[in-house]
Structure formats: C-alpha cells, structure tokens
Amino acid sequence: MHPVSRSSTFRFALMAIVVLSLALAACNNSGSPSPSASAAASAGTGDTTIIISGSSFGASEMSLAAGTVIRFANHDGFGHTIVEGQNGVADANARFNFPLADGETSDPVTLEAGTYHVTCTIHHSMNLTITVS
Ligand SMILES: [Cu+2]
16 A cells, blocks of 8 residues: 555656646746847858747847848747848838748848848847848
C-alpha cells in the first residue's frame, strides 16, 4: 500500500511541475518581445536576414551600409506584414508592403541611404528603424 501511494504522490508532483512549466512557457511566449533579443543583423554590406520571432524584429534599431540586401524571415507561428511605416500604419509612399506567412522568407530588399521605418500592420507594436548610410 505505502509504495503505491508514495509513487502516485510522486507522479502527481511530476504532473504539477510539467503543467507549471507549460504555463510559464506560454506566459513567456505571449509576453512582450524578449529584451535579450538584440541585434539580429550585423552591419556592413552583403546579405542580412532579419528574423521575426515573438512579434519582434529582434531589435528596435539597426545601422546598415547602403547597398545591403535584407530579407525578412518569419519564425513566428502566424503571419505578419512587412511594411514601411510606423506603429502599424503604412507610409503613403511605402517602398515595401507585403504579407509574410509563418516560415516564409521575403524577397530581397536592397537598402538605399536614408532611414527606413518598418512595422507590421497586424501587430502595431512591431517597429524597427534601419539607418542606412
Ligand atoms: Cu505582425
């Protein structure tokens, strides 16, 4: 009798731990973008892929050299839009504005000198400023 009840208590404790860690993981995923996610891109010419994860571009600001080719890769489990604009609103003369499904990588965008504000029209808190010089 004793070993059985002890083992079921142990099993219950294990279950509680599993459920608790799942709840914590879900909490982390639905929260605001992780502050530890810093520069997803490196400066310089060439190709740079900006990873979208946790409804974040991985950084709020980036500096890249003119002529750099960037692509956006969606690693979230849902769709985004990649739009030149701010706070979910496209600029009147947006140089790019396209949907990006889960798992998709965008066509290349070649950066010209200047400032690019990038947002998502679905998730208005997604904002990235790319300074190109
Ligand atoms: Cu989005």
